[in-house]
Amino acid sequence: MFKRFEALLDPFADMSLDVPPKGFWAFCWFYTKPVWPILLGVAILSGIAAGLEVFIFTFLGDLVNWLTDADPETFLSENWGMLAMMALVILVVYPVFEGFWQVLFHQGLMATYPMSIRWRVHRYLLRQSVSFYQDDFAGRIANKLMQTALAVREVVTRIADIFVYVTVYFTSAVIVVLQADLWLAVPFMLWLGAYLVTLRVFIPRLKDTSKDQADARSIMTGHVVDAYTNIATVKLFSHADREEDYARGSMMSFLDTVFRQMRFVTLLNITLTVINMLLLASVGGLSILLWKASAVTTGDIAIAVALVLRIQGMSQWILWEVSGLFENVGTVQDGITTISRDRDVVDAPDAKPLKVAEGDIRFENVRFHYGKQTGVIQDFNLTICPGEKVGLIGRSGAGKSTLVNLLLRFYDLEGGQILVDGADISTFLQDDLRAQIGVVSQDTSLLHRSIFENVAYGKPQVSREEVRLALEKAHAWEFVQGLSDPSGRTGLDAHVGERGVKLSGGQRQRIAIARVLLKNAPILILDEATSALDSEVETAIQESLFDLMEGKTVIAIAHRLSTIAAMDRLIILDKGRIMEEGTHAQLIEKNGLYAQLWSHQSGGFLVEGEAAA
Numbered sequence: 189m190f191k192r193f194e195a196l197l198d199p200f201a202d203m204s205l206d207v208p209p210k211g212f213w214a215f216c217w218f219y220t221k222p223v224w225p226i227l228l229g230v231a232i233l234s235g236i237a238a239g240l241e242v243f244i245f246t247f248l249g250d251l252v253n254w255l256t257d258a259d260p261e262t263f264l265s266e267n268w269g270m271l272a273m274m275a276l277v278i279l280v281v282y283p284v285f286e287g288f289w290q291v292l293f294h295q296g297l298m299a300t301y302p303m304s305i306r307w308r309v310h311r312y313l314l315r316q317s318v319s320f321y322q323d324d325f326a327g328r329i330a331n332k333l334m335q336t337a338l339a340v341r342e343v344v345t346r347i348a349d350i351f352v353y354v355t356v357y358f359t360s361a362v363i364v365v366l367q368a369d370l371w372l373a374v375p376f377m378l379w380l381g382a383y384l385v386t387l388r389v390f391i392p393r394l395k396d397t398s399k400d401q402a403d404a405r406s407i408m409t410g411h412v413v414d415a416y417t418n419i420a421t422v423k424l425f426s427h428a429d430r431e432e433d434y435a436r437g438s439m440m441s442f443l444d445t446v447f448r449q450m451r452f453v454t455l456l457n458i459t460l461t462v463i464n465m466l467l468l469a470s471v472g473g474l475s476i477l478l479w480k481a482s483a484v485t486t487g488d489i490a491i492a493v494a495l496v497l498r499i500q501g502m503s504q505w506i507l508w509e510v511s512g513l514f515e516n517v518g519t520v521q522d523g524i525t526t527i528s529r530d531r532d533v534v535d536a537p538d539a540k541p542l543k544v545a546e547g548d549i550r551f552e553n554v555r556f557h558y559g560k561q562t563g564v565i566q567d568f569n570l571t572i573c574p575g576e577k578v579g580l581i582g583r584s585g586a587g588k589s590t591l592v593n594l595l596l597r598f599y600d601l602e603g604g605q606i607l608v609d610g611a612d613i614s615t616f617l618q619d620d621l622r623a624q625i626g627v628v629s630q631d632t633s634l635l636h637r638s639i640f641e642n643v644a645y646g647k648p649q650v651s652r653e654e655v656r657l658a659l660e661k662a663h664a665w666e667f668v669q670g671l672s673d674p675s676g677r678t679g680l681d682a683h684v685g686e687r688g689v690k691l692s693g694g695q696r697q698r699i700a701i702a703r704v705l706l707k708n709a710p711i712l713i714l715d716e717a718t719s720a721l722d723s724e725v726e727t728a729i730q731e732s733l734f735d736l737m738e739g740k741t742v743i744a745i746a747h748r749l750s751t752i753a754a755m756d757r758l759i760i761l762d763k764g765r766i767m768e769e770g771t772h773a774q775l776i777e778k779n780g781l782y783a784q785l786w787s788h789q790s791g792g793f794l795v796e797g798e799a800a801a
Contacts, residue, residue: 189291190291190295193291193292193295194295194296194299194300196226196296196300197222197223197226197296197297197300197301197304198300198304199300199301199303199304199306199307200303200304200307201222201304203222203308205311205312205315207312207528207529207530207531208309208312208524208527208528209528210524210528212517212520212521212524215340215520215524215528216340216343216344216520219304219305219308219309219340220340220344222304223297223300223301223304226292226296226297226301227297227344227345227348228348229292229296230289230292230293230296230297230345230348230349231348231349231352233285233288233289233292234289234348234349234352234356235356236285237282237285237286237289238352238354238356238360239356239357239360240277240281240282240285241282241357242357242360242361242364242495243277243360244274244277244278244282245361245364245491245494245495245498246364246491247270247274293345293349297341297345298341298345301341301345302337302338302340302341303337305336305337305340305341306333306334306337309333309336309337309527310333312527313329313333313527315531316529316531317531317532317533317598317599318593318598318599319532319598319599320529320531320532324410324526325407325409325410325411325413325414326410326413326417327409327410327412327413327414327417328406328407328409328410328413328526329526331405331406331409331410332406332522332523332526332527333523333527335402335405335406335519335522335523336519336520336522336523336524336527338516339402339516339517339519339520339523340516340520342512342513342516343513343516343517343520346509346510346512346513346516347513354502354506357502358380358499361376361495361498361499362376362377364491364495365491365492365495371474371478371483372471372474372478372492374474375467375470375471375474376471376495376499378467378470379463379464379466379467379499382463382466383460383463383503386456386459386460386463387510390452390455390456390459391510391514392514393452394449394452394453394456394514394515395514395515395517395518396518397445397448397449397452397518398449398514398515398516398517398518398519399517399518399519399521399522400445400448400518401442401445401446401449401515401518402518402519402522402523403522404438404441404444404445405442406522407438407441407442408435408438408439408441408442410438411434411435411438412435415431415434415435417686460503460504464503467496467499468496468497471492471493471496472493475492475493532599532600533597533598533599533600533618535617535618536614536615538615539615539616539617540615540616540617541616541617541620542608542611542616542617542620542621542623542624543620543624544608544609544624544709544710544711545609546574546609547574547575547608547609547710547711547740547741548571548572548573548574548607548608548609548610548741549570549572549595549606549607549608549711549741549743550570550571550572550606550607550610551568551569551570551571551591551594551604551606552569552605552606552607553567553568553569553603553604553605554567554568554569554591554594554601554603554604554605554606555568555601555602555603555604556590556594556599556601556602556603557602558590558599564587564764565587565590565591565594565764566764566765567604568587568591568604568764568765568766569766570591570759570766572741572743573741574741575739575740575741576741576742576756576757577737577741577742577744577754577755577756577757578742578743578744578755578756578757578758578759579744579745579746579752579753579755579757579758579759580592580743580744580745580759580761581745581746581752581758581759581760581761581782581785582760582761582762583762585763586761586762586763586764587761587763587764588715588745588761589715589745590764591743592627592713592715592743592745594606595613595625595713595743596622596625596627596713597613597614597618597621597622600614601614608621608624608711623709624709624710624711625709625711625712625713626646626704626707626708626709626711626712626713626740627704627712627713627715628697628700628701628704628713628714628715629700629713629715629716630715630716632693632696632697632699632700633696634684634691634696634699634700635684636683636684636685636686637683637684638677638680638681638682638683638684639655639659639668639671639679639680639681639682639684639699640652640655640680642684642699642703643655643658643659643699643702643703643706644706645703646658646702646703646704646705646706646707646708647706647707647708650706654706655680655702655706656680658702658703658705658706659698659699659702661702661705661735662698662699662701662702662705663698664695664698664699664701664702667695667698668680668682671690673690684696684699701733701736705736709740710739710740710741711740711741711742711743712736712737712740712741712742712743713742713743713744713745714733714742714743714744714745714746715745716745716746742755753772754772755772756771757769757770757771758770758771758772758775758782760775760780760781760782760785762781767780767781768780768782
């Protein structure tokens with residue numbers, strides 16, 4: 189039975205990846221549409237349960253009147269029909285409705301609803317631009333995802349369930365009391381007014397505080413995760429004390445929001461206690477006066493007092509539910525600022541698939557400034573022929589990595605265009621474009637998964653034998669065989685830790701090279717591909733790299749000039765402009781900027797570079 193209700197919603201259904209709305213209610217509805225039939229069922233069952241509960245209280249009041257006036261000898265024979273019906277309601281009808289509500293709410297909503305939100309938000313965030321992640325903590329983004337999913341569920345379910353229940357319950361209770369005597373309903377209406385004023389005064393303040401608290405919690409989590417992620421740097425510089433101070437600042441900010449919240453909670457509870465006691469005293473006193481005047485019966489008094497006690501108990505529950513509602517409203521509003529950001533780079537509505545046939549690359553009047561006033565790339569032009577191996581050389585900040593990032597379409601151009609096989613890359617699907625480009629970068633990052641999964645990332649549906657051969661070509665198989673992790677997994681199954689922290693820089697680089705070897709894309713980018721390797725290992729895998737480059741269009745970046753001196757053409761960049769181009773020999777003979785860089789940086793690599801050439 190439970191599984192049937194748990195299967196009412198598929199949390200991993202393939203839904204729209206549109207930008208989530210930025211308005212609060214529109215945002216909630218965007219993620220609630222798949223579950224609205226379940227929510228409607230929950231709301232209807234809540235209303236029925238509230239009506240049944242008031243009906244039961246009414247019956248108990250009538251029972252007091254019957255017992256007061258009835259003859260014990262004939263009571264059962266005169267009232268057996270009503271008693272049997274109420275027994276059916278109490279023992280069967282109410283438990284059935286309550287049980288159905290429980291499974292629909294807990295099995296149908298509580299688990300799958302927030303998971304559906306997490307899944308959809310995660311899919312959207314995976315397609316966010318690179319700059320989105322560069323401007324925030326990864327831990328903070330993940331925290332927003334988790335918090336917001338739960339907060340949306342709490343907001344919507346509280347409204348669909350609790351507000352319906354309370355509205356039906358209180359309305360029914362007032363109607364019942366009105367039927368006994370108009371004056372007996374007055375304290376209930378005054379209490380309701382005072383209760384709403386209390387909510388109006390305190391709840392917005394709690395909402396604002398909870399929004400500050402949610403943001404402070406995310407910042408605190410981000411600071412802590414940042415230290416854990418970079419623990420090697422913390423240890424290397426002996427800055428545990430500094431990290432303590434860094435975290436303490438964010439923890440104190442979070443604690444301040446908690447203190448503010450608790451002050452409001454204390455004042456709120458005191459106020460609620462006062463108006464609840466006033467309700468009890470006024471209903472009790474008024475009941476005695478009306479009874480003395482023969483305006484109400486003892487059964488009416490029993491109903492009124494029972495409802496007062498029930499409402500008093502409910503008032504605390506309602507208060508916390510409403511308080512929790514507005515706290516979650518603040519959390520959702522805070523999450524919207526992160527989750528509902530537009531993507532900086534999006535596929536065109538009519539974007540086409542891409543399959544590189546030749547590998548021709550052209551930069552035409554490219555302009556890009558990272559949104560700054562001063563230019564990084566300005567009116568840049570470069571043509572790379574199919575199968576040509578081009579080396580990009582220049583000092584830091586010359587624009588080498590920027591050109592690579594623009595070719596990968598991590599950013600959109602501010603002017604000009606980049607063409608692959610004669611077509612503008614902005615007209616293709618981003619995933620298809622990047623699938624045609626293999627990249628080995630100097631900042632090699634591995635997933636916290638097995639060696640096999642990291643290498644197989646380059647090619648779906650790959651065999652273990654293919655992965656092993658790729659590792660051998662990258663001269664990584666020897667050390668992979670000796671790997672193990674704390675869970676006892678070894679070799680290809682050993683996990684590498686977050687960002688590959690369990691491996692050395694050179695080992696991570698060789699895993700990355702194996703991954704690109706397996707991908708075998710027609711366009712290859714080598715961004716300091718051998719920077720983390722020692723000379724012996726670099727020499728060992730040079731042949732593999734040359735095999736990898738065979739038949740491909742290659743763009744190689746290196747500060748170690750000897751590693752790219754063998755390229756077909758070298759492009760010397762400075763401040764986003766081409767200063768020189770030609771082969772290694774031509775540029776040395778020209779005795780310009782490249783010759784200066786070669787003379788300054790080559791050192792002991794001169795012979796090695798000449799041999800490679």
